[in-house]
Structure formats: structure tokens, C-alpha cells
Amino acid sequence: MLVELDPSTKKTLRKALRNRNIRVGGIIVATFVLMGLLAPFIAPYDPTKGNLRDSLLPPCSKYPFGTDFAGRDILSRVIWGARTSLIVSTVSVFIAVIAGVLVGGLSAYVGGWIDEVVTRIVDVMLSFPDILLALFVAAIVGPGLENVIVAVALYNFPQFVRIMRGSALQAKEMEFVEAARAIGESNASIFARYLLPNSLAPIVVHATLRTAASILTAAGLSFLGLGVQPPIPEWGQMMSDARTYLVTAPHVWIFPGIALFITVLGFNLLGDGLNDVLNPKMEV
Amino acid sequence: MLLEVHDLRVSYHTDEGTVKAVDSVTLSLGRRETLAIVGESGSGKSTLALSIIGLLPKTARVDGSIRFLNKELTSLREEEFRRLRGDRITIVFQEPMTALNPVFTIGKFMRDIYLTHRGGTEKDALSLAREWLGKVKVPGPEKVLSSYPHELSGGMRQRVLIASSLMLEPDLVIMDEPTSALDVSVQAQILRLIAELKSQVEASFIFITHNLGVAAAVGDRVAVMYAGKIVEMASKEEIFSNPMHPYTQGLLRAVPKVSGGEVEPIPGSVPSLVNPPSGCRFHPRCPLADERCAEEEPALMEVGSGHWVACHRVSGSGRW
Amino acid sequence: MSDLARYVIRRIILAIPTLLGVSVIVFLMIHMLPGDPAQLLAPPEATIQEVEMIRRRLGLDKPLWEQYLIFMSNALKGEFGKSLFTGHTVSELLWPAYLNTLTLSVLAMGFGLVIGVLMGIYAALRPNTVRDQAVTSLSLLGISMPVFWLGLILIEIFSVWLRLLPSGGSGTFKHLILPSLTLGLVGAAYVGRATRASMLEVLSQEYIRTARAYGLPDRLVIYVYALRNALIPVVTVAGLIFGYMMAGAVLTETVFSFPGLGRLIVNAIFARDYPIVQAGILVVATTFVVINTAVDILYAFINPRIRLR
Numbered sequence: 001m002l003v004e005l006d007p008s009t010k011k012t013l014r015k016a017l018r019n020r021n022i023r024v025g026g027i028i029v030a031t032f033v034l035m036g037l038l039a040p041f042i043a044p045y046d047p048t049k050g051n052l053r054d055s056l057l058p059p060c061s062k063y064p065f066g067t068d069f070a071g072r073d074i075l076s077r078v079i080w081g082a083r084t085s086l087i088v089s090t091v092s093v094f095i096a097v098i099a100g101v102l103v104g105g106l107s108a109y110v111g112g113w114i115d116e117v118v119t120r121i122v123d124v125m126l127s128f129p130d131i132l133l134a135l136f137v138a139a140i141v142g143p144g145l146e147n148v149i150v151a152v153a154l155y156n157f158p159q160f161v162r163i164m165r166g167s168a169l170q171a172k173e174m175e176f177v178e179a180a181r182a183i184g185e186s187n188a189s190i191f192a193r194y195l196l197p198n199s200l201a202p203i204v205v206h207a208t209l210r211t212a213a214s215i216l217t218a219a220g221l222s223f224l225g226l227g228v229q230p231p232i233p234e235w236g237q238m239m240s241d242a243r244t245y246l247v248t249a250p251h252v253w254i255f256p257g258i259a260l261f262i263t264v265l266g267f268n269l270l271g272d273g274l275n276d277v278l279n280p281k282m283e284v
Numbered sequence: 285m286l287l288e289v290h291d292l293r294v295s296y297h298t299d300e301g302t303v304k305a306v307d308s309v310t311l312s313l314g315r316r317e318t319l320a321i322v323g324e325s326g327s328g329k330s331t332l333a334l335s336i337i338g339l340l341p342k343t344a345r346v347d348g349s350i351r352f353l354n355k356e357l358t359s360l361r362e363e364e365f366r367r368l369r370g371d372r373i374t375i376v377f378q379e380p381m382t383a384l385n386p387v388f389t390i391g392k393f394m395r396d397i398y399l400t401h402r403g404g405t406e407k408d409a410l411s412l413a414r415e416w417l418g419k420v421k422v423p424g425p426e427k428v429l430s431s432y433p434h435e436l437s438g439g440m441r442q443r444v445l446i447a448s449s450l451m452l453e454p455d456l457v458i459m460d461e462p463t464s465a466l467d468v469s470v471q472a473q474i475l476r477l478i479a480e481l482k483s484q485v486e487a488s489f490i491f492i493t494h495n496l497g498v499a500a501a502v503g504d505r506v507a508v509m510y511a512g513k514i515v516e517m518a519s520k521e522e523i524f525s526n527p528m529h530p531y532t533q534g535l536l537r538a539v540p541k542v543s544g545g546e547v548e549p550i551p552g553s554v555p556s557l558v559n560p561p562s563g564c565r566f567h568p569r570c571p572l573a574d575e576r577c578a579e580e581e582p583a584l585m586e587v588g589s590g591h592w593v594a595c596h597r598v599s600g601s602g603r604w
Numbered sequence: 605m606s607d608l609a610r611y612v613i614r615r616i617i618l619a620i621p622t623l624l625g626v627s628v629i630v631f632l633m634i635h636m637l638p639g640d641p642a643q644l645l646a647p648p649e650a651t652i653q654e655v656e657m658i659r660r661r662l663g664l665d666k667p668l669w670e671q672y673l674i675f676m677s678n679a680l681k682g683e684f685g686k687s688l689f690t691g692h693t694v695s696e697l698l699w700p701a702y703l704n705t706l707t708l709s710v711l712a713m714g715f716g717l718v719i720g721v722l723m724g725i726y727a728a729l730r731p732n733t734v735r736d737q738a739v740t741s742l743s744l745l746g747i748s749m750p751v752f753w754l755g756l757i758l759i760e761i762f763s764v765w766l767r768l769l770p771s772g773g774s775g776t777f778k779h780l781i782l783p784s785l786t787l788g789l790v791g792a793a794y795v796g797r798a799t800r801a802s803m804l805e806v807l808s809q810e811y812i813r814t815a816r817a818y819g820l821p822d823r824l825v826i827y828v829y830a831l832r833n834a835l836i837p838v839v840t841v842a843g844l845i846f847g848y849m850m851a852g853a854v855l856t857e858t859v860f861s862f863p864g865l866g867r868l869i870v871n872a873i874f875a876r877d878y879p880i881v882q883a884g885i886l887v888v889a890t891t892f893v894v895i896n897t898a899v900d901i902l903y904a905f906i907n908p909r910i911r912l913r
């Protein structure tokens with residue numbers, strides 16, 4: 001099926017494909033996603049079953065990244081770890097975006113005391129810096145995959161409320177929105193037809209950047225032992241007993257760290273590039 | 285001569301191509317003389333000014349010669365040029381609202397200029413600044429010294445900048461549309477102030493404006509610029525009594541009259557300087573243009589004593 | 605009253621509802637947990653009578669708002685009750701750890717600011733050149749770096765290979781170097797990005813051209829006229845980063861077995877020592893709000909325009 005794109009979309013698309021950050025970031029992110037989706041087919045070993053006789057082997061031809069203390073293949077665990085990170089980050093960011101867009105958009109649109117209260121709550125939530133809010137939630141709900149998703153979603157939520165609220169406030173002032181209201185278009189329709197599209201660019205950019213932050217935060221929680229629990233393979237969790245192997249088996253924490261680092265870098269590159277293309281400011 | 289510009293060409297490199305913003309400009313300026321440069325927006329006046337004071341962006345390329353105080357400015361070392369700037373050559377820009385650093389007081393700015401070029405004590409610096417703020421008639425010079433730019437009106441800020449430009453008794457002061465961004469009533473005040481100050485100082489002035497009326501009021505001589513070139517240059521009396529270039533005549537008709545009579549703007553607009561029109565650059569807008577104007581570029585020729593014109597229709601070549 | 609004084613007072617007043625909100629959330633933690641709060645706040649070996657005693661002592665039988673008032677009046681006095689398992693009061697554990705984390709963060713912040721600002725200026729002075737791209741790429745690497753992984757790498761290099769610095773613990777200045785370097789490098793990446801962007805913006809402003817037009821030397825133009833303006837947004841970023849450092853300390857302290865607040869909170873979460881968790885989180889969030897308020901006030905001092913608003 002051929003889709004006719006309007007010229008401005010085409011132009012943006014062309015610009016995006018020429019942007020180096022988008023290209024490099026896009027390749028990294030695509031690799032990460034594919035690795036997560038295809039983990040069962042590309043991982044050479046079962047990530048959860050190990051052979052204790054092969055415990056803590058350094059990288060070799062049989063195990064390219066070596067093995068951990070339980071004799072599990074680290075390469076396979078790194079590949080499956082992509083799947084865990086993919087699930088945690090996309091689901092939690094998705095939840096946060098949907099909730100943030102609804103709450104932020106409505107808050108801006110309705111205004112009045114509701115907006116005031118929402119703004120205050122967001123301020124309070126943002127007073128827990130970085131991983132602290134996720135830590136707080138983890139302390140309440142306990143460790144585990146689903147709980148990490150909840151913690152990370154909650155940690156992202158106020159950010160999206162703030163962004164959506166900001167751009168919705170801007171859009172609200174625009175003439176065509178006032179005109180739509182004047183001719184009696186319904187609130188829901190105004191929201192969907194004007195406020196949402198107007199906020200799309202910053203939301204997309206921010207969602208990409210927050211995915212990077214979320215992957216880091218989820219890995220951090222797991223590193224602390226408050227996130228995804230073994231035997232589920234997760235990069236942060238794979239590094240959690242690194243101190244034990246500092247001297248004897250650094251490969252245990254080096255490889256998951258590289259995977260984590262590059263993935264986060266990929267999302268950051270993509271986010272930066274999208275920001276350049278979608279929110280063009282004065283270019284120097 | 286204080287300043288001699290010879291065959292100056294300035295071009296900017298852009299994605300769209302090379303912009304020939306100043307093309308083969310030759311002019312000179314004597315001591316205590318005021319040259320007014322007039323032309324529509326986009327005709328290269330600011331570029332000319334910036335090339336004289338050495339503030340062109342890195343994307344600009346300069347050819348030709350600018351001699352000032354017997355120094356060749358186009359090949360002057362940056363450090364030496366810097367010492368001229370603010371001391372021997374100064375400039376007042378168009379936009380007083382953004383020309384002053386928002387986080388520092390007026391006093392600090394004027395003091396830094398003084399200390400940079402004169403050394404000496406803070407006290408001397410501030411007392412000279414105070415004296416000059418008085419001369420430009422800001423109310424309460426002492427208070428202005430400790431004010432931040434946002435606390436002053438546009439007219440006040442422009443006065444501050446004029447004081448800064450004159451404070452060190454420079455040889456050359458460039459004013460690039462110093463009143464264009466101001467309210468009409470304030471414009472008149474500032475013009476009066478400039479006229480008054482001119483008689484009190486030793487400096488020469490280059491006064492840039494897009495209003496031929498203002499140019500003739502301020503300048504001893506007037507140079508008319510169009511699309512990067514000087515198309516006519518003469519004493520202010522000549523320009524008014526005997527404008528020869530059709531563009532000058534057009535500008536004259538476009539001067540807003542105090543009586544409020546009809547103003548006739550010149551139809552069309554300044555062309556892009558990436559691909560300027562062939563021949564005479566004014567020919568697409570010129571009511572008198574013929575084929576030759578489209579093909580052959582007219583040279584700037586002296587048609588009377590000190591009266592220079594670049595136009596085939598008035599040239600003294602005898603062909604017409 | 606001057607504009608500035610009015611602004612400062614208003615900004616401080618504005619922080620109060622936020623702090624109250626933070627305290628409410630932290631207070632409610634114990635009620636959000638599944639189970640009986642009194643039971644959660646009692647040592648595991650406590651008898652039923654002891655649990656009831658705790659319930660009465662902490663007012664857990666009273667209405668919620670009254671409990672909150674008790675919690676707050678204690679918190680304002682710096683009292684957070686007793687640790688459930690260690691036999692210490694929470695304060696005894698909290699404040700030394702807080703001091704350690706604060707030392708670590710301040711050191712890291714100083715480090716991050718110096719490196720970041722220098723990097724940012726260095727890049728902005730030659731935009732789109734190799735050196736600018738190098739700085740930009742380095743910053744992006746920095747903000748993508750898992751801080752705990754960076755810590756491990758630094759340990760591997762400086763402790764395992766070079767044997768120069770201890771890999772963990774505390775007590776001497778040497779113990780502070782690697783953890784603060786770890787946090788500081790990540791901070792430097794953020795500061796560097798912010799400084800570069802804002803310096804580029806400022807350098808294109810007309811007032812910089814004016815300063816040059818008056819022959820002011822480059823050093824003065826860049827490091828005074830431009831930098832002073834460029835640092836205004838960086839100050840805000842620095843405030844945020846300081847908060848991230850206090851939070852990021854949770855991970856760094858774990859890597860370096862550093863006895864700071866982050867370590868204390870995480871261990872308390874494992875031990876279900878909830879009074880410590882509450883106090884720790886409250887203290888970090890409060891510090892964050894206080895710092896951001898202070899930063900906003902500092903902002904007004906360096907940016908005369910803001911005082912008008």
C-alpha cells in the first residue's frame with residue numbers, strides 16, 4: 001500500500017534520515033528491540049540454566065562472554081536481558097505517557113483549581129529526585145518485574161504531565177482552538193484534534209529520552225536488588241554481585257554494562273536527533 | 285583623509301550561495317566630516333559598517349582595501365584591531381534594547397571600556413562616564429550608572445550607547461540606523477542630540493539610515509547605496525537640489541513629509557544579492573531602464589564637482 | 605522592600621506547600637504498605653501487647669490527620685523514632701550518613717561543575733568543529749553511562765590494576781575520591797551540555813557584539829560578559845543535578861560500600877526498617893527542594909531581570 005505523505009511530513013522525514021544522531025541511535029535501538037524480540041531464537045543457551053562445572057569461565061569459544069557463578073552463559077543472559085529491559089521500559093513509559101497526556105492535557109484545558117492541584121502534585125512528585133521516587137515505590141510494593149514497571153511508570157508520570165500541560169496551555173491560546181470552541185466543537189474533539197497533535201513532537205522526543213532514563217533506573221533498582229529478581233536475566237541485576245568478582249571475573253559485570261550503556265546511548269542519540277528535527281530552534 | 289575605502293567587496297557564504305553584500309565600494313572620509321549612507325534595507329549598509337570596524341561574522345569574505353589612520357584594516361592583526369575598536373573607531377547599533385548586557389550595570393560597561401583603552405583608575409573611569417552621560421542628557425547620570433539596561437527606556441539606552449561611543453574621543457564614529465528602532469518622538473530627540481554633539485567633538489561620522497531626509501539633515505555628504513553598490517554620492521545640497529540617479533529620486537519621493545503629504549514608496553524591493561540582476565542592478569525597478577541597462581553595468585563617474593553617479597542615462601560619457 | 609527581597613520571600617513561601625506535600629507522601633508510606641502499620645513498626649519479636657503499646661505511642665489509633673501532625677512535629681525536631689532492629693534511634697544513624705552523602709555530593713558537584721563548565725565553554729567557542737563534536741559526544745556518553753557501571757570500571761582501573769585508591773569503605777579523603785569522581789563525571793556531562801548550549805546562545809547575542817565593538821578583550825568578553833549570562837540557566841541545571849547526585853549516591857554508595865544515606869535507605873528497605881526508610885527519603889527530598897529554592901534565589905541575584913517578576 002502506498003501512502004501519500006504531505007510535503008511537510010516528507011521534508012521532516014528526509015531531514016530525520018539525514019540526521020546522524022537519528023541514524024546511529026536508530027540502528028542501536030532497532031538492534032536492541034530485535035534482540036529483545038528474537039531472544040529465544042538467537043541466544044545460544046538457556047539463560048536461566050547453568051552448568052555448575054562451567055562456573056565463572058572467562059570468555060572462550062564456547063561462551064563468548066564467559067559464564068557467571070552458576071555456569072550460565074553470559075551472552076545468552078545479555079540477549080535475554082534486552083527483552084527484560086525492553087518490556088520494563090516500553091510498558092512503563094507507555095503507561096506514563098498515556099496517564100501524563102490525559103492528566104496534563106485535561107488539567108490545562110479545564111484550568112481553575114483542578115489545574116492548581118495537579119500542578120502542586122506534580123511539583124511534589126518531582127521533588128523526589130531521579131531514582132528516589134522509584135526507590136520509594138519499590139520500598140512499598142516490593143521487588144519483582146511488574147513492580148519495577150509500576151515504580152518506573154510512576155517516576156516518569158509527572159514529567160509527561162508537565163510537558164503535556166505546557167504545550168496544551170500554549171495550544172489553548174491559539175486562534176483555531178478558540179474558534180473551534182466558539183463554533184461549539186466538543187471538548188473531547190478539541191482535545192483530540194488540536195491539543196494532542198500540537199503536543200506530539202515534545203512528547204515523542206521526551207518519551208525517547210525518558211526511555212533511556214527508565215532503562216537506567218530499572219537497571220539501577222535491579223542492581224540494588226530491589227528490581228527484577230533472579231533467575232530472570234536483567235542487566236542491572238547481573239551486575240549486582242560484581243564486587244565479588246572485581247578481581248577474579250570482571251567479565252561478569254563488564255558485558256551487561258556495555259549492553260546497558262550502548263542501549264541507553266542509542267535512545268539518547270535518537271531523542272537528541274528527534275529533538276533537532278521536530279523542535280527546530282535557531283540552528284547555530 | 286581619515287578613512288579611505290577602495291574597491292571593497294564583502295560576500296557571505298550561505299547555504300543558498302554567495303551573497304555579494306558589498307560590491308566594489310570606494311569612498312573616503314575627511315576629518316570632522318559626516319558621511320551619510322542611505323539605502324533601503326538589504327542594500328549592504330550594515331555590512332559596510334561592520335567591515336570598517338572589523339566585526340564581520342566568520343562567514344564573510346573581504347577583498348579590497350580599507351585604510352584608516354594610515355593602517356590597512358583588512359590585514360590588521362586582530363589584537364591591534366581590537367585596540368582601535370572602542371577607542372579610535374566606535375559604533376552605535378540599531379537595536380538599543382538588545383545591545384547592552386542584561387546582567388551588568390551601565391556603569392560597569394562604560395568603566396570597562398575606559399579601563400580597557402586608557403587604564404587608570406576606576407574613579408577616573410566613572411567620572412568620565414558620568415560627564416558623558418550628562419552630555420547626552422540622561423536625567424540623573426549617577427543613577428543611570430548603577431542601573432541595569434532593563435531599567436532604562438530604549439531612548440535612554442541609545443543615549444547611553446552614544447555616550448559610550450564618544451567618551452574616548454574617537455576619530456571615527458559609525459552610527460548604524462541609531463534611531464530606526466525608536467518611537468518617532470524619541471527619534472527626533474536623538475537626531476537633535478546627535479547634531480548637537482557633532483559640533484562638540486572632533487570625530488568624523490558615518491551615519492547610516494534608510495531615510496534620505498534624515499541623511500541629508502545629518503550628513504555633509506550623502507552616499508546612496510543600492511544592492512551592494514554606491515549608485516550616487518554628492519554633497520547634501522546637491523543630493524537634494526539635483527538628484528540624478530533614478531533610485532535617489534525614488535528615495536526622495538519616499539521621504540515621509542512633515543506636512544503629511546503623499547509618500548511614494550519605490551515599487552518592488554531590493555533583489556537577492558546571491559544572484560543580483562545583470563547590468564545595472566536597479567534596472568528591474570527603474571522607470572527609465574533600457575536594454576543597455578540590463579546588459580552593461582554603469583560605472584560610478586564624476587558628473588560635477590564631487591558629484592558621482594552610476595547610471596547610463598545620466599553619464600557624462602556623451603553616449604546619451 | 606526591594607524587588608529582590610520580595611522575590612526571595614515569595615520563592616521561600618512557594619516551597620512550603622511542596623515540602624508539606626513531600627512530608628504527606630512520606631508519612632503515608634506506612635499506610636500504603638500492606639498490613640497493620642503498628643505491626644510494621646514493631647520489631648518482629650514484639651508481643652501483641654508491645655504492638656498495642658507502639659500503636660498508642662505513635663498514635664496509630666488516632667485519626668490520620670492527627671497522626672500526621674505527630675509525625676511532622678517530631679520530624680521538625682529531627683526525631684524519627686527508633687530503628688526497629690539496630691537498637692539505635694533513627695537520628696543516630698541518619699545524620700552521620702547524611703553528612704557523608706552531603707560531603708560526597710558536594711565534592712562531586714564541585715568536580716562536575718568545574719569540568720562541565722570548562723568543557724561547555726571549550727566546545728561553544730568553536731562550534732561544529734572537531735573539538736566541539738568531541739565534547740558533545742563525550743557528554744552524551746556521560747549521560748548515558750550507568751553510574752554504577754562507571755564506578756565498577758573506575759574501581760577496576762584505580763584499585764585493581766593501579767592499586768592507587770581503595771575500592772570501598774570510608775574514613776579518609778582517599779575513600780572519597782573514586783565515589784565523587786564517579787558521580788562527578790556524570791554530573792560534568794550534564795553541566796557540559798547545558799553550558800555549551802547556553803554559551804552558544806549567549807555568544808550570538810547582540811550585547812556580545814557590542815562588547816567586541818568596544819574593543820573589550822576576548823577574555824573579558826567570554827569569561828565575564830558571556831559567561832555570566834550563560835551560567836544563569838546552568839545554575840538551574842546544577843541545582844537539579846545536585847538532587848540527582850544525592851539520589852544517584854544510592855547506587856554509587858552501594859558500589860563503593862560507602863556508608864551514606866543511600867546505602868542506609870537501601871539496607872533499611874531490605875530490613876523493612878521503615879522509620880529509617882521514611883526519614884531517609886524525607887531528608888533527601890527536603891534537601892532537593894531546599895537546594896532548588898536556593899538556586900532560584902541565587903538565580904535572582906545573578907539575573908537582575910528576574911527580580912521584576
Ligand SMILES: Nc1ncnc2c1ncn2[C@@H]1O[C@H](COP(=O)(O)OP(=O)(O)O)[C@@H](O)[C@H]1O
Nearest residue numbers: 296303305324325326327328329330331341557
Ligand atoms: N551574516 C550574514 N550572512 C549572510 N548574509 C547576510 C549576513 N548579513 C547580511 N546578509 C545579507 O547581506 C545583504 C546586505 O545586508 P545588510 O548589510 O544588513 O544591509 P542593510 O544594513 O543595508 O540592511 C542582505 O542581502 C542580507 O541578507
Ligand SMILES: [Mg+2]
Nearest residue numbers: 329330460461
Ligand atoms: Mg542594516
